[in-house]
Amino acid sequence: MTGKDGGAPLEPIGNSPVVILVRPQMAENIGTTARAMANGGLFHLRLVAPRDGWPQDRAWRTASGADRILEAIEVFDTVDDAVADLHHVYATCPRPRHIVKQVLTARGGAAELRAATRRGLRVGLLFGPERTGLDNEDMARADGLIRYPLNPGFMSLNLAQAVMVMAYEWWLTEDETPSRELMTNETHVATKGELENFMRHLLAELDECGFLRNEQKKPGMVRNLRHFFTRGEVTEQELRTLHGVVTELSHGRKIRQG
Amino acid sequence: MTGKDGGAPLEPIGNSPVVILVRPQMAENIGTTARAMANGGLFHLRLVAPRDGWPQDRAWRTASGADRILEAIEVFDTVDDAVADLHHVYATCPRPRHIVKQVLTARGGAAELRAATRRGLRVGLLFGPERTGLDNEDMARADGLIRYPLNPGFMSLNLAQAVMVMAYEWWLTEDETPSRELMTNETHVATKGELENFMRHLLAELDECGFLRNEQKKPGMVRNLRHFFTRGEVTEQELRTLHGVVTELSHGRKIRQG
Incomplete structure (x- = not known):
């Protein structure tokens, strides 16, 4: 990916999952989403029917420098158009009801995304509008639903926070940092x-x-x-x-x- | 915890970790931090020397209903005061340099927090100011540093996002949701x-x-x-x-x- 400014990409992008914001309402959330994506090594962002159109200056103000993700954004009219070239699509969904579907945790979903990309498949993640989330028609297009294990007593999850959790889990699928390690910097552990x-x-x-x-x-x-x-x-x-x-x-x- | 409004707590709180924002700059971030904490089942919030004082209306506007966390906030002048009654303290830190310290991943840190609380110990998590992060004096007071495995090419992590990752990992330490499961709702898997x-x-x-x-x-x-x-x-x-x-x-x- 090279942004409109012609600069180099933030990172090698490879075949990383496409984040698809469906009917996003607030341009600020598109910016904070881009920032969260960059944190976790996700770089492809698509919008389906953004409420206020695209581009929007306010997104750049909240992206904290993740500008190239915003500049490469692709906009579509429908979810069908936005996922047409992808092989697997997962939909994030806090409280699915009355549907028969595979439901994955964020971690389980990230593992499947990674496994699919290793097979050369193109994958995407659907996130719904801020107030209402994805509707039943959107979810019917997904291979699986991703529902985060989080406090059921307080389910109000900000859009960029939702993207952050998936970006973080995506990054962890290839991370091998030991869970605890003494950082000694210039010195050494004594014998x-x-x-x-x-x-x-x-x-x-x-x-x-x-x-x-x-x-x-x-x-x-x-x-x-x-x-x-x-x-x-x-x-x-x-x-x-x-x-x-x-x-x-x-x-x-x-x-x-x- | 019962807020000033005398209502019931959001959730049973028990001995969950205390989140300590050190010299936070933006009241909005205190509100979004409270929201992220509620998502992951963290309820004790302390502030050390908030730049604009406390309380601040702007925090309530961004907390999305996590008001009782804001209402129960304790404010301290120094990190020493804020951690005096705690047994273990971990400091979040993106790029520690020139120090000798245990460094943990977010997941490793959450596991230690959970293990300590199971022993009846009171634990805390330090998060630094938005621009500068924790300083060397703050980190010297911590039992360990928590550094998230995230894209090293884009380290700009929003304060509430940083809290969200720890809150999410804290919640997962006791979560047993299967990573993939067919949700059948009213029907059943066919024989x-x-x-x-x-x-x-x-x-x-x-x-x-x-x-x-x-x-x-x-x-x-x-x-x-x-x-x-x-x-x-x-x-x-x-x-x-x-x-x-x-x-x-x-x-x-x-x-x-x-």
Whole structure:
């Protein structure tokens, strides 16, 4: 995709899902939708019969720089036209009633979208108008409905928020970030030898100042300190700081002791 | 939580995580944050030094009815004050640099929040100001940083969108919705016997009208039809409709044939 300004695309786009806003009412929401799409690596946006026509300046003001998505927007008169070149279409829908349809979670839907694009199929996601959502005719054109698991006691979901959840789940289908990881930046996690070196320093000073004078309690106290210092990973840099802390605290005492 | 209006809470709140907006700039974003929180079952909102003070009418206008969250907001002067009664605090942060810290995904963070609350601990989530994000002093007070896996080529994430992602992941930690399920509403999935009954009807009519007249090709054609009709689940209601379709199509032919 190259926008009207002729610039390079935000990202390689490939065969990513097409987001289709059906009869959107507020141009601001088209802009915030584009922003949410860019966050999650979605770049193809289509509009079906936007209430106020297209383009609308207000969309650019809320897109936070996702301009190329707006500039490449395609506008259609009907849902049938907007999905004609796609192979699979999913419709987002908070409360489907009286219909027989596959219903997927956002995560389940994202997985199917990814699987289909890997097969070379073109896929799309339908989002309904702000107030009413998709109507029964729109949903009858979809391969499945996507219903987010969210608080049933408060279902008022902003259009761009709805797009954000799908964009986020789409991005996660290929993300391999570990769920928890110590970021060490310039330093490194300390080895057990480095930690033990610090523990010897600490215990020697604690012995000298009398903190461990109760020989009966001493082994337990030492073990508790070890438990504390092994609870999380410690870095080399932090051990240097801790060595300094122990040295300086001891130094003050030694000076006072003359 | 009961709002100033004395009404019932939106949902049982229990020990859900506290969302803490640090130095938020726009009252509109406080309102949209409350809306996103309600979507994901988060109800405790705290503000640290909101730029324009609190309360602000503009927040109510963007909260779409999540008023009780706004009415129960607690305001603090410092992050230290806002987290003093909490046991674990996570800080959301798009691009942490030069610090040594546990970094979690949104999903990993939500899992830890849930695990901590199950232990009876009170937990909180820090979100920074719109333009700058959390500063280094704020992050130094957190047990871990939460960084969303999202498109690194477009990192401009709206504050309420950031809250939405965490609220959504929080809700999912206790959600057991199957990722794909046929919603049948008033009807039921047909048994194999009911499907076979329809296939017999269809094949009998196809035999009669001559569609299967090529005896060599007939077994393959019948198998292909079976493959099609077993590709997705079929409901009893749909089989009744299909029976009707076959009967009516055949009826027209029979009348013409006199």
